[in-house]
Amino acid sequence: MRAPDTNEIMLQVDGIALAFGGVRALRDVTFNIRRGEIRAIIGPNGAGKTSLLNVVNGFYHPNHGAITFKGRTRARMQPFEAARGGIARTFQNVALFKGMSALDNIMAGRTLKVRRGLLWQMLRYGPALAEEREHRHRVEEIIDFLEIEAIRKVPVGRLPYGLQKRVELGRALAMEPDLLLLDEPMAGMNLEEKEDMSRFIIDVNSHYGTTIALIEHDMAVVMDLSDRVAVLDHGIKIADGTPDEVKKSQAVIEAYLGVAH
Amino acid sequence: MAGGGSFDTFPKLLLRNAARFGARPAFRHKDLGIWQSWTWVQVAEIVRAYAAGLHRLGVQPGDTIAVVGSNRPKLYWTIMAAQALRAIPVPVYSDAVADELAFVLAHAEAKLVAAQDQEQVDKVLSVCDRLPQLDKIVYDEPRGLDDYDHSRSIAIGNVIEDGRAALAADAALGQRIDEFVQAGNGSDIAVILYTSGTTGTSKGVMLSTRGCIDAATDTTRFDGLTHDDMVLAYLPLAWVGDHYLNYVQGLVAGFCMACPESSDTIEQDRREIGPTFYFAPPRGFEAMLTRVMIRMQDAAPIKRRMFHYFLDLARRYGERVLTGNPVPLSGRLLYALGRLLVYEPLKNVLGLSRVRVAYTAGEAIGPDLFAFYRSIGLNLKQLYGQTEAFLYVTCQPDGEIYSDTVGPAAPNVDIRIAESGEVQFRSPGMFVGYFKDQARTAETMTSDGYVKTGDAGYFDEKTGHLKIIDRAKDVGWLADGTMFAPKHLENKLKFFPNIKEAITFGDSREFVCAMLNIDAVAVANWAERNNVAYGSYQELAAHPLVYDMVANDVAAVNLSLVKEKALAGAQIRRFLILHKELDADDGELTRTQKVRRRFITERYAPLLTALYDGSHEADISTEVTFEDGRKGMIAARVRIRDMQAVGPAESLGKAA
Numbered sequence: 064m065r066a067p068d069t070n071e072i073m074l075q076v077d078g079i080a081l082a083f084g085g086v087r088a089l090r091d092v093t094f095n096i097r098r099g100e101i102r103a104i105i106g107p108n109g110a111g112k113t114s115l116l117n118v119v120n121g122f123y124h125p126n127h128g129a130i131t132f133k134g135r136t137r138a139r140m141q142p143f144e145a146a147r148g149g150i151a152r153t154f155q156n157v158a159l160f161k162g163m164s165a166l167d168n169i170m171a172g173r174t175l176k177v178r179r180g181l182l183w184q185m186l187r188y189g190p191a192l193a194e195e196r197e198h199r200h201r202v203e204e205i206i207d208f209l210e211i212e213a214i215r216k217v218p219v220g221r222l223p224y225g226l227q228k229r230v231e232l233g234r235a236l237a238m239e240p241d242l243l244l245l246d247e248p249m250a251g252m253n254l255e256e257k258e259d260m261s262r263f264i265i266d267v268n269s270h271y272g273t274t275i276a277l278i279e280h281d282m283a284v285v286m287d288l289s290d291r292v293a294v295l296d297h298g299i300k301i302a303d304g305t306p307d308e309v310k311k312s313q314a315v316i317e318a319y320l321g322v323a324h
Numbered sequence: 325m326a327g328g329g330s331f332d333t334f335p336k337l338l339l340r341n342a343a344r345f346g347a348r349p350a351f352r353h354k355d356l357g358i359w360q361s362w363t364w365v366q367v368a369e370i371v372r373a374y375a376a377g378l379h380r381l382g383v384q385p386g387d388t389i390a391v392v393g394s395n396r397p398k399l400y401w402t403i404m405a406a407q408a409l410r411a412i413p414v415p416v417y418s419d420a421v422a423d424e425l426a427f428v429l430a431h432a433e434a435k436l437v438a439a440q441d442q443e444q445v446d447k448v449l450s451v452c453d454r455l456p457q458l459d460k461i462v463y464d465e466p467r468g469l470d471d472y473d474h475s476r477s478i479a480i481g482n483v484i485e486d487g488r489a490a491l492a493a494d495a496a497l498g499q500r501i502d503e504f505v506q507a508g509n510g511s512d513i514a515v516i517l518y519t520s521g522t523t524g525t526s527k528g529v530m531l532s533t534r535g536c537i538d539a540a541t542d543t544t545r546f547d548g549l550t551h552d553d554m555v556l557a558y559l560p561l562a563w564v565g566d567h568y569l570n571y572v573q574g575l576v577a578g579f580c581m582a583c584p585e586s587s588d589t590i591e592q593d594r595r596e597i598g599p600t601f602y603f604a605p606p607r608g609f610e611a612m613l614t615r616v617m618i619r620m621q622d623a624a625p626i627k628r629r630m631f632h633y634f635l636d637l638a639r640r641y642g643e644r645v646l647t648g649n650p651v652p653l654s655g656r657l658l659y660a661l662g663r664l665l666v667y668e669p670l671k672n673v674l675g676l677s678r679v680r681v682a683y684t685a686g687e688a689i690g691p692d693l694f695a696f697y698r699s700i701g702l703n704l705k706q707l708y709g710q711t712e713a714f715l716y717v718t719c720q721p722d723g724e725i726y727s728d729t730v731g732p733a734a735p736n737v738d739i740r741i742a743e744s745g746e747v748q749f750r751s752p753g754m755f756v757g758y759f760k761d762q763a764r765t766a767e768t769m770t771s772d773g774y775v776k777t778g779d780a781g782y783f784d785e786k787t788g789h790l791k792i793i794d795r796a797k798d799v800g801w802l803a804d805g806t807m808f809a810p811k812h813l814e815n816k817l818k819f820f821p822n823i824k825e826a827i828t829f830g831d832s833r834e835f836v837c838a839m840l841n842i843d844a845v846a847v848a849n850w851a852e853r854n855n856v857a858y859g860s861y862q863e864l865a866a867h868p869l870v871y872d873m874v875a876n877d878v879a880a881v882n883l884s885l886v887k888e889k890a891l892a893g894a895q896i897r898r899f900l901i902l903h904k905e906l907d908a909d910d911g912e913l914t915r916t917q918k919v920r921r922r923f924i925t926e927r928y929a930p931l932l933t934a935l936y937d938g939s940h941e942a943d944i945s946t947e948v949t950f951e952d953g954r955k956g957m958i959a960a961r962v963r964i965r966d967m968q969a970v971g972p973a974e975s976l977g978k979a980a
Contacts, residue, residue, distance in 0.1 A: 203356035208467070213588035215357065266468060 072131075073098040073242060073274050074119065079128035081114055081298075088114040089125070090298040096242065101268055102276045103285045106295035107318060112278045113155060115295065116244050119276070120152055121145040133241070146175055151240035153231045155247045155278075161220035165230045168219055169205060172237025173198045205233045208270070209263060225256035232263065236271070243267065245277040249284060257281065261288055286310070294318065327545060328537035328576050332510035335371075335408040337537070337575045339505070342368035345551050345578045351397045354585035354593055362397065364578070367404075370484060374405040375501050377487025381436065381460055381478075385410035385504065388432045388516065392416045392425065392448070393440025395557040395583045398464045398480045400571060402438040407514065407533075409504050414516045414528070415562035418444060424526075426451035428518050429458065432528060432759065436460045438480065442468035445477060510534025516759050517564050517711050528759030529564075529711045539714050539753025540568065540576040542735040546719065547681045549601060551578035554678075556599045558590045565685075568715040569603050594675030602682040606689040609697060609704075612674055634662035635699075642667075642699025647723055667700040676702055683707050683719070688815045691727040698725065706730050708792055712768065712775050713737075714753030718790045729789035739790065740774065745807060746796040747781045748774040780809060782890050793891070800831025806893030808836060810921075813896065816884060820877040821846045822870075825906050825913075827924055828896065829932065835897040837935040839928065840874060841906055847873075862903045862960055871965055874901060882970050895969045898935050900942075902928075903960035909949045931962060940964055 074096040081089040088111045096102045104112050117123040119130065121140035129136050132148060140148075151172075159168050176198065177184070183191035206212055209229050214222060219230055228248060235243055248264065249257045261284055267273050279285050285292060286306040294302040294309055296318040302309050309315055331337045341350065341364040349361040362370070383389065389406040391413055393399050403413040414432045416425060418440065425447055429437065435457055439445045445463050452458055461477040463469060469477065491498050514533040518526045544550075555574065559566035574581045579601075584593040604612075620631050641655040651659070671677045682697070682704045689706065697704040707719035708730035717739065720731035733739045737751040754775055757765040768776055780799040781792040793799070793809035800808045808830040817826035817838065825841035842865055850873070851858060858864040882895040906912040911923055925932060927946060934942030945959035 200356065203358075207356055210586065212357075212585045213592070216592075269470075270467070 071098045072096070073133060074276075075131040076115075076119065077129045077131070079115070079118055079125045079130070081111075081118060081123060081125050088298050089118070091128075092295070092298070092300050093128075094293050094300060094303060096274060096276055097291075098274055099268075099272060100274060100290040101264070101288055102274075103289035103292045104276065104278050104295065105280070105282075105285055105292060109297075110295040110318075111298040112295055113246055114298075116152065116246055116276070116278065119145075120150050120244060146238065149238075149241035150244065151235035151238040151242070152244035153228070153235050153246060153248060155250065157224070157227045157231055159219045159227060159231055159234070162218055164216050165211060165219055165222070165226075165233070166202065166206070166215045168230055169202045169233040169237050170198065172234035173202065175238060201239075202233075202237055205236050208236075208266070209233050225252050225260075228252070228256075228260065229263070232260075232267075236267065236273075239271075240273060243273050243275045245275065245279075247278050247280065249279060249281055257284060264288060327541035329541075332537060333407065333505075333508040333512060333533045334404065334514065334537075334572075334575055335505040335508060338364075338368050338371060338404060338408075341575065341578045348551060348578070349580040350574075350578075351400070352580060352582040352597070353397045354583070354589070354596075357585075359582075359596070361580075367401070371401050371404045371408060372498075372501060373488035373491060374401055374480070374484045375408040375487065375504070376491050376497055377483035377485075378405055378411075378436070379409060379497070379501065380486065380490055381462075381483065383409055383411050383436060387411040387435045388414050390414045390416050390429055390432060390434035390437045391561065392420075392437060392444045393418050393464065393561065394587060395559075395561055395566070396440060396464050397583055399438060399440060399561060400557075400581070400583075402462070402480070403515070403571065407508070408501065410508050410512055412513050412516055414518070415567065416518065417560055417562045419560075422447050422451050426454050428526065428528075429455050432516060432518075433457050436462065439463045441465040445469060445472070508533070510537075513756065515567065517567060518562065519711050527761060527764060530756045530759050531714050531753065532756050535753045535756070536568075536572050536714055537576060538736075539716060539751065540572045542752065543716055543719070544573050544577040546721070546735055547601070549573060549577045549579060549681075553577065553579035553600045553680075554597060555579065555581055555601050556584065556590070556594050556597050557581045558584050558587075558593075559603065564709075564711040564715055565603060569601070569683075573601075591675065595673070596675075598675060598678040600678050600680050602676065602679045604682075604684060605686040606684050606693065607687075609684060609689070610693055613693060613696060616670065616674070631666055634666040635696075637662055638667065638699035639695065642701065643695060643725075646698055646701060646703065647725065663701065670700060671702065679703070681705065685709065685730075689727065690819045692819070694727040707734075708790065709734075710777060712755045712777075713749060713751045714755065716753070717747075717749050717751065717777070720789070724787065724789070726784075726787060726789065729784050729787060729791050731789050733790070738774075741782055742776075744796060745780040745782065745799055747777045747779050747790065747792065749777065750774050780807075785889060791888070802830055802836070802894060803832060803834050804893065807890055808894045809891065812891070813838070813881065813885075813894070814919075816881045817877065820880075822850070822874060823877060825919060827919055827921060829925075829935070830894060833936060836894050837932075838878070838896050838899040839924070839931065839935075840899055840901050842870060842874065842901060844905065861905065862958070865901045865903055866960070866963065871901065871963065874899070875965055875967065878967055879970070882967065886970055896967055897969060898964055898966055900931060900935065900962050900964045902931075903944070903962055904946065904948065904958055907948075910947070934962075934964060 072095045076094050079089050079092045104115060106112050118125050121142045121144060124139050179191045179194055206215060211229055214226060219227055249260050268275055289306060292306055292309045293300055294315050301314040301318055302312040331340055346365045347363050350364040350367045351362045352359050389411050391399050391402050406413040414434060416428050436459060437448050439448055439461060445461055448461055462480045462483055464480050466479045510533050512533050513530050514536050516528045516530050518528050555570050557566060557570040570581050582597045584590045620628055637658055641651050641659050644651050645659055679702060682702055685707045705720040705725055707716060709715040709717045716734040717737055718731045719734045737749055739749045742748055748770060750773060778796050779792050780794050780796040781790055784791050793812040798810055802808050810828045813828045814826040817823050822843055823840055824843035826838055828836055828838045830836035844861060847864060847870060856869055858867060878896050878899055885891050885895050913919060930944050931942050941961050941963045943961050945957055947955055948958050949955055
């Protein structure tokens with residue numbers, strides 16, 4: 064079931080500015096994400112796309128501006144607070160535990176959902192065991208969903224890149240997030256892997272009703288998947304709207320193709 | 325041991341199994357990482373509810389129900405439920421493209437389709453405008469199908485629930501279902517299996533329930549299969565092999581079918597389940613062996629040496645130990661040690677530890693490959709069969725195993741060789757006819773009730789076993805009337821690692837000639853080890869030492885033909901090595917890597933002429949397509965090598 068396309072704003076970013084020394088990564092960026100939509104952020108290299116995601120999930124703290132997530136406004140937020148609040152993400156360069164199996168990596172995504180304390184967990188007894196069973200069940204559902212049964216017990220370091228990306232998505236899903244941030248989920252994939260990943264992203268959105276924000280370079284993918292697209296260039300938002308609107312925008316064409324002098 | 329006994333339909337067998345084996349597992353399926361199981365009692369209850377649900381959807385006796393998907397319990401239950409209602413299940417290959425699917429569904433007039441998942445449902449929906457008789461689609465996995473029109477497509481789970489609720493509310497419905505089951509009799513059509521269509525459009529093979537059950541009663545007895553056995557159902561659902569070996573034998577013997585988690589996890593699932601009866605086509609066994617060999621190359625040197633030492637030992641004694649022939653005491657002791665250290669652990673890794681009986685069929689199996697599995701103690705046997713026979717025509721009994729024969733006639737099967745060399749048979753499981761195709765049914769049957777297999781073969785004199793040599797239409801005759809079986813010769817040639825492809829000629833000719841392709845990897849490897857310098861494939865292929873090496877292989881093939889009396893005259897007298905690899909891009913091979921004989925005959929006509937006019941070399945220039953699509957010409961002068969024919973006397977001389 065697709066989440067109803069209400070116009071309820073899930074995340075609002077207001078006048079964000081971020082600078083690293085003299086480099087102004089983001090300049091007065093304002094944008095929002097509605098509940099249940101697939102929101103794409105695109106832009107040329109160095110436009111500030113990843114910085115924006117990092118600000119949203121609390122990894123960077125903006126110099127100016129405010130972030131409102133599910134009605135609560137914060138200037139500063141730590142990554143773990145974002146995670147607790149229901150924001151999960153994947154990374155541009157896969158960040159998995161290479162030596163651990165795909166299953167264990169996804170189980171790690173359940174960490175925040177563990178209710179029993181460390182002692183119970185170490186004893187693996189009684190309620191802790193029942194809880195672990197429940198977590199494992201949820202993880203197996205994700206494994207089934209992403210069709211990675213065959214690599215369940217394989218250390219992720221040995222997996223091809225496309226599958227590592229899928230495991231990483233699995234780990235993010237294990238958190239049962241409200242908002243899922245995907246940083247270039249399809250970078251370095253071949254056409255078939257891209258099609259698979261696109262299908263999973265659509266399925267996640269429609270099956271779990273998860274709101275998704277993604278950074279992607281493949282224009283065909285972006286235009287097919289997303290409900291709305293924001294375009295950044297040199298830290299400034301230059302366009303925002305439906306894929307069709309964005310495609311026609313003169314500023315976007317110039318940013319991508321350059322301006323004739 | 326359970327057989328079919330007096331039970332003449334599958335629904336009746338299901339009830340018998342529920343009564344007799346009640347709490348034993350009938351199905352297993354790995355789902356969400358855990359093996360789920362269903363006992364015979366549970367399956368009988370589910371199938372009854374499912375049948376009631378289908379009945380409420382309007383399924384009537386005689387309707388056809390298509391089943392599209394991989395090996396899932398719910399799809400097998402669909403077959404059972406259809407049979408309970410005296411409807412006819414029609415399994416369809418799940419990898420069929422939409423057009424093929426449309427053809428089968430239209431031809432079978434399927435009223436209802438049971439599909440595995442969204443992919444299959446979408447495929448059916450994409451062609452449903454061509455299927456006016458199609459009424460409903462039921463599916464196993466609901467994922468992604470929430471938004472579909474539920475008046476048309478329904479989850480199988482919901483059909484079962486609905487049937488269960490209706491049965492509880494309405495006793496008369498239950499009575500009606502039971503009446504259907506009781507009214508079923510042995511002459512009902514149990515299933516229609518569509519042939520894969522490698523020879524023309526696919527045909528729907530109709531099989532009777534009595535025939536199916538009788539055939540399976542014979543073969544389960546032959547191999548001693550009981551309710552204690554376990555199979556992994558991983559072969560395509562629509563293929564006669566899966567339907568017979570797993571579904572029918574499972575119901576007849578009462579053993580458990582385990583369905584793998586997905587098609588990618590078969591290896592792990594096989595290891596976890598530990599089947600006791602196993603079937604794989606030759607290339608399945610070959611892939612398994614290749615994986616082991618590659619992994620052994622990465623093993624520590626001491627392990628590697630141990631592995632190869634014991635494999636050599638197994639090659640010497642293994643088959644004799646398995647067949648029960650005398651083996652010297654030292655060999656027996658070392659073999660026992662080998663079992664402990666290598667053979668059993670190896671079988672365990674492959675998931676074959678518990679296998680009592682394994683079969684292979686479908687194509688010729690390399691003697692080395694066959695010997696390998698037998699030597700490590702796997703009771704691997706060959707069978708010969710086809711859909712029209714409902715599988716078994718011949719099978720090898722324990723203790724009488726030869727890699728080049730397919731065994732004597734299976735129990736109660738009657739085989740004869742026609743004048744033309746074609747194998748014909750009558751068997752308990754033989755088909756009733758092709759669905760809606762009287763003409764082709766008549767073509768396939770002889771007037772006295774035998775089925776023509778389309779394969780040529782003969783009975784081996786020494787063992788009395790059947791040898792299949794070729795498709796009957798490919799078999800030719802030399803000018804002097806000797807039988808010539810090209811595929812048989814080519815397979816023998818291709819079993820040598822140096823030879824990748826072979827095309828033999830001889831029909832209506834004086835003698836047999838061959839064009840060969842060397843295996844670039846194997847021969848290059850040999851060249852490196854023996855300091856043979858070469859600049860290109862073409863140069864390597866024309867190298868005199870390569871010719872010498874290949875001539876030895878050809879001589880070995882000729883020698884082996886001497887032992888086969890019918891074919892001894894068809895030895896290879898001249899051969900040449902082609903200057904380029906046969907390639908699908910050039911149209912020389914099909915996309916499935918099968919040689920296109922007619923095309924090659926035309927393309928290499930100058931070479932063929934030279935083979936028969938006695939010249940010792942010939943010029944050829946051919947167009948080739950490069951990988952980037954450009955075309956170019958390759959010209960070469962190809963040498964022809966003469967071979968001496970080996971006579972029976974000479975081979976005796978050599979042996980002496």
